[in-house]
Amino acid sequence: MSGQNTEKQILAMVILLVLSVASLGAYTWFDNGRRTEARSEILTKDAERAAWTFANNCRECHGNDGRGSESDASLVGPALNTPNNTYAFLTDNQGQLEGLQTEFRYTITCGRNGTPMPPWSIDQGGSLDGFKIDNLVTLITTNAGNAWETAVEHAVHLDEVTIGNMHIALDAAEATLKASGWFADVQAAEGAVARTEAGDAELSSLREAVAAAEEAGEGLQEAQDALAAYEKGYTALVLAVVTIRTSDDSTAIADARSAFNAASSVQQEVAINRAWLKVASDYRAAENNLETAEERFAAGLPVPTPATQVTSNTCGQTSADLADWLSSHSGSS
Template identity: 85%
Template sequence: MSGQNTEKQILAMVILLVLAVASLGAYTWFDNGRRTEARSEILTKDAERAAFTFARNCRECHGNDGRGTESNSALVGPALNTPNNTYAFLTDNQGQLEALQNEYRYTITCGRNGTPMPPWSIDQGGSLDGFKIDNLVTLITTNAGNAWEKAVEHAIHEDEVSIENLHIALKTAEATLEASGWFADIEAAQGAVSRSEAADAQLVQLREAVAAAEESGEGLQEAQDALTVYERDYTRLVLAAITIRTSDDSAAISTARETFAVASGVEQEVAMNRAWLKIASDYRTAEQNVRTAEERFAAGLPVPTPATQVTSNTCGQVSAELGDWLSAHRGSS
C-alpha cells in the first residue's frame, strides 16, 4: 500500500517538474518573441521617420523610392533601396550589417569628396543631426516596415504641393503681365531694351570704359564701380516702372511717378523697357517651371532638381588632386 503511494507521489512530482520546465520554456520563447517584436517596432519607427527625412533631402538625387540611377538614368545618385543593402539584416549577419551601417553613416555624415554626394551632419555644414542620420542608415540597411513605400508617399505629397504652388505663382505672373498691358514676347522686349540702352549716352560711355579697362588692365575697379552706381539707380527706376504699369494702389503710383520724374527721358524709356522684359521673363519662367515640374512628376522623377556642386574638404578629407600633391611633396622632402 505504502509502496504504491510513494510511486504515485513520484509520478506527480515528475509531472509537476515537467510542467514547470515546459512553462518556463514557453515563457522564455514568448518573451523573446515580445522582445523581437518590440525591436522591430523601434526599427520600423526609425525607418519611417527617415522616410520623411529622405523625401525632404535625398530624393532629388537618389529618386523618390531610393532606387536612384537603377530606376532612372536622369538621376545622379546610386540606388540605396536595393536588396544588397538589406541582405546582411535579413540573413542576420551582424558583423556585415554593422560594417555596412558604419560605412553609410560615414558617407551621409561627411558626403563623398569628389562626387556630388553632400555632407549632411551639422558640423560639416549640413542640416541633419546624428539621430536623423542614424535613422537614415536604418532605412537604407533594413527597410523595416517597408518604409521605402512611406518615402514615396511623402514624395508624391510634397510634389503635389509644389506643383500647386507653381500654378499659383504662374497665375500671379499672368495677372501682372495682364495688368501691365505688355506681351510675354521676350525677344521683342529684349530688342526694345537694347535699342533704348544704345540711346543712353551715359550708359554707353560707362560700359565702354569698363571694356577699355578690361583691355588695358588699368582702372578696372573704378570703371566697374561707376557703372554699378549708375545701374543701381536704374534698379529703382525699373521698380517704379513696374508699379506705374501694374499697381492699383494710387499712392504707390504717385510715389513711383515722382521717382520717375527726376530721370531723363531716355532713362525713363530704358527703365520701361527693362520693366517689360522683367515682367515677360517672370511670366515665361513661371510657365516653364510648371511645365518642367509636371513633366518630371509624370515621369516619376522628383520635382526638385539637385544642385550640381562637388563635395570637397569635409571631415578632414582632401581632394584627390591635393592628396596627390601632398604625398608627392612629402616624398621629396
C-alpha cells in the same frame, strides 16, 4: 504505507519540475518571439521616420523611391533602394550589416568630397542630427515596413504642394502681365532694351570702361563699382515703371511717378523697356517652371532639380583620402 505515499510525493514533484521547466522553455520561446516583434516594430518606426527625412532632403539626387540613377539617368545619386543594401539584414548576417551601416553612416554624416554627395551632419554644416542619420541608415539597409513606399507617398505629396504653388506664381505673373498691357514676347522686349540702351551715353561709357579695365588687367573693381552704382538707379526706376503700370495702390503709384519723372528721358525709355522685359520674363519663367515640374511629376521624377558639386572639405576629407577610404571599405560601393 508511508513508503507508497513517499513514492507518490516524489512522482508529483517530478511532474511539477518537468512542467515548470517546460513552461519556462515555452515562455522563453514566446518572449523571444515578442522581442523579435518589438524589434521589427522599432525598425519600422525608424525607417518610416527616415522616409520623411529622405523625401525632404535626398530624393532630388537619389530619386523618389531611392532607386537613383538606376531608374533614371538624369538623377546624379546612385541607387540606395537596392537588394544589395538589404541583403545582409535579410540573411541575418550581423557582421556584414554592421559594416555596411558604418559605411553609410559615415557617408551621410560627412558626404563625399569631390562628388555632389553633401555632408548632412549638423557638425559638418548639414541639417540632420545623429538620430535622423541613424534612421536613414536603417531605411537604406532594412527597408523595414516597406518604408521606401512611404518615401514615395511623401514625395508625391510634396511635389503636389510645389506644383500648386507654381500655379499660384504663374497666375500672379499672368495678372501682372495683363495689368501692364505688355505682351509676353521676351525677344521683342530684349530688342527694345538694346535699342534704347544704345541711346544712354553714360551707360555705354561705363560699360566700355569695364571692358577696357578687363583688357588692361587693372582698375576693374573701380570700373565695376561705378557701373553697379549707375545700374542701381535703373533697378529702382524699373520697379517704379512696373508699379505705375500694374499697381492699384494710388499712393505707391504717385511715389513711383515722382521717381520716374526725376529721370532723364533716355533713362525713362530704357526703364520702360527693361520693365517690359522683366514682366515678360517673369511670366515666361513661371510658365517654364510649371511645365518642367509637371513633366517631371508625370515621369515619377522629383520636382526639385539637383544641386551642384560639393568642393568643401567634409569631415576633413580630401578627394585622395576619399579614394583611400572607399578602397578600404569596399563593402558595398
